Amino acid sequence: MHLVPADRADRRTIDGHRVCDAIAAIGDAGRVRAWADRFALLADPKRLALLLALHRTGPLAVSDLAVATGMNDPAVSQALRLLRAAGAVTGEKEGRVVRYRVVDPELAALLAHCTADD
Known part of the structure; x- marks a missing residue:
């Protein structure tokens, strides 16, 4: 499944399948922000x-x-x-x-x- 957002689709990738896997691993931006906020509390x-x-x-x-x-x-x-x-x-x-x-x-x-x- 191709997960590269349209605004980044024109950019060259070396390992396209890994880019898609990385995007999937990052997940929802809101969830990333929530974890970043938790880590800031712990910092x-x-x-x-x-x-x-x-x-x-x-x-x-x-x-x-x-x-x-x-x-x-x-x-x-x-x-x-x-x-x-x-x-x-x-x-x-x-x-x-x-x-x-x-x-x-x-x-x-x-x-x-x-x-x-x-």
Whole structure:
């Protein structure tokens, strides 16, 4: 099946069948963007530390995450705001305490893969 888009069909290829396979492997541009956004979240060591802690332990409050990661409470809160806006985590309020947990299943699977050797 020929997958080269019409706007690129006039360009010369060396291995045309591999080009089509590469286009198929890349897939939907929206899905590529979603994964790029996930990787951007993981690119910051502090956000990654928060996600790993939440993934491994389950719901934790901001102050507990601050102690676990060595960050201060405002920095944890700011990172969690970003992670929450991206749909990676959610907070569940219990009285005055909000405990956060990872809710993006694809991100959770990636975190599980990253920590599988531990």
